Structures are given as structure tokens and as C-alpha cells.
Amino acid sequence: MLQHLPNTEVELLWGTWFQSKGTSEAYEWFRPKGEQRYWPKFVWKGYIPPKYSFTTWQAILGRLPTRDRLKFLDINRVCPLCNMEPESTSHIFFKCRKSRVTWGKIKAWLGVSRPLTTIQSAIKWMARENFGSAITKRAKWVALAATVSLIWKARNLLVFHSIVFDPNHLVFEIKRVTCTVLYSLYPEDSVVMALGC
Template sequence: MLSVVPQREVIALWAKWYEVRGTLAAYDWFRPKAERKLWPRFVWKDFVPQKYSFTTWQDVKGRLETKATKDMLGYMDMDQNCPLCKSNIEPAYHHFLKCNKTREVWTAIKGWLGLRVTINTIPSAIKWMTKKKASVVIRKTRRLALMTVVSLTWRTQNSLVHEGTSFEPKHIIFEVKKLAYATLYTIYPHDYVQMYLGV
């Protein structure tokens, strides 16, 4: 463009652009566009305990260690079955969403929150929860519940594998509700929280 068009015309075009759109529009035009990520704003919130945010962040980024990833790193002699249900090969999304044991947890939590959506992956759940309109109490509860289930499922599975403890879905459901109520009661009046979530 500069070699074909005289410099005066280029300066005139830029001046016209600047008058109409400004410097920010010029930078936006030159800046490469990337896919918009919804999960950073979803995961990192002050009211969510950092240990739950961190585990969810690791899962969304694909950095949680599973038997499938250990197999890729050379741990060939490991049992590739899910330690919870003993049936399927264990990628990360299996033990959070597809395993029979964790599905029991999700069914109870979704029923408690009135969710009728099928959750296939954690990023798709984050995308849906970000875009779905609801009261502030329900939005915060959904966020807390998702990240708490991910973290507690991950920790419970590791305890099962390394320490031989048992996986109790009712315990995880209780812990999710306990954290949600405790957190929300510090932010909002009890009556306001109970109006949306019940007792």
C-alpha cells in the first residue's frame, strides 16, 4: 500500500481513521484475534476457596494427572481402569462426569440446583453457567458446586488410589452443600439464601 499510494494520501487515510475510530480501534484491527476464554473469569473469584479454583483450573487446562496421562509418560504397567467404577479407561472427563459413582454426585447436585442440562465437559459446563441467567445466589452456588465437586472428586480419587480410602458420593454431596451454605451465609442474609436454596 505504501509503495503504490503517495505518503500524503496514507497520512490522510490514517487521520480520517483516527477521527472516526480512535487509537484503540487501530490496535484492535492489528491485534490477532483469539478464541474468547470464559473460564478464567469463572474460576478465579474471591468467594471461592483457592484450592477448588486451582483444581478446576488444572482440569480446564488439561493438567490434572490421570492414569491415561501417566501411560503417555511411560508408566506402562499401570492399571488403566477407573479406580472408582473399575470399568472404563480413565481420562480426566471420565472420573468427573462419566463414572457411575461421580454421576450419582452430579445427579444430586443438579437436582438441588434445579439444573436440567447435561454436562459433558467441565469447560462446557462453565460456558453454560456463564451464559445462563439466574439470581446472583444461584449463579454463585452453581460456581461453588461445580468447582467443589471437581476438587473433592479429584482428592477423593487420589485418596482411594494412594491410601485405600472409600469413595462416598453422599459425603461429597454433603461437603458441596456445606461449603455453598457457609460461603453464601457470609455474603448474604440467611433468609435471602434460603429463599433461593431452601434450608
């Protein structure tokens, strides 16, 4: 790693490292720097059920087995929800007309007006615009993870069990999950006042 530097520069760096912090500074210089990830602290919250955090985590990393990732299988690549475009993570969660209906109703319920285009942008926006009561803030985080997870679950029920994707039922389930989590954290009347659960 230091072969491309002249000996005098290496000696200067070496002297600087050991005059100030020693090996910790040297370690930081040699350690590969990865991308700073902002989303883990928002996805892995103690009050979000782990199964919803896990699916959201997989979706953010692009690890859900969507049809665009299953190239080794001889299967139809079209989205099973809308039967119009190739299925990908971005399509199934934000571009598919059926999932957009679900997001629209959940956003209206939570008072979110900004268009959501990716899970990462939704997390960034929610982190920046994190205002309102504690109940409303937590409801947004739970609803985000529940929406991603339950859209994926509904997609799988359609693919593997031929159960029709119903956006209205999905919205009901997302609200139920969100309110159940909030009832475990706050008095029932506070949750009802804040969200109408």
C-alpha cells in the same frame, strides 16, 4: 511476515496504520490472535475459594494428572472409581458412573435439569442460563467448582490412601462448602430459604 505481500499493499497498509491509529493498529495486526477464552471470569470469582478455582482451572486446561496423561509411568490406566474405562478428565468428571451420581444429586439440589458433559459446556450453559436470585446464581458457581475439586480430591484419597469414594458423602461436602461460602456473603435465613442449607 510481510514478505508474501506485494510492496504496494505493504505501503498501503503502512499508510493506513499511521493515518488512523498509528502503532497501536500495527501492533494489533501483527499480534498473534489466540482463542477467546470465556471461562476465566467464571472460574476465578472472588467468592469461590481459590483451591476450588485452581483445580477447576487445571481440569478445564486438561492439566490434572489423570492416568491417560501419565503415559511415562507403568501404571494401570483404568479409572480407580469405576474400574471400567480408561481414566481421563472427561471420564472422571462426567462419564464415570460414580461421579454422575454426585452430579445428579447436586443438579437436583440446585434445580439444574440440563445434562452436563464437560466443564466448559457447564460453564457456558450456566453463564447463558444465569437466572434466579443472587444466592442461587452464586450457589451454582460455587457448587460447580466445589464438585470438580472434591471429585478430584476423593479420587486422590482413593488412589493414595484407599479411602472409598462415597457419592453421598461427597454431595454432603459439596453442599457444606457451598453453604459455608454463601453464609459468609448473605444472611443465614436468606440462604436457608433459597437452598435449604
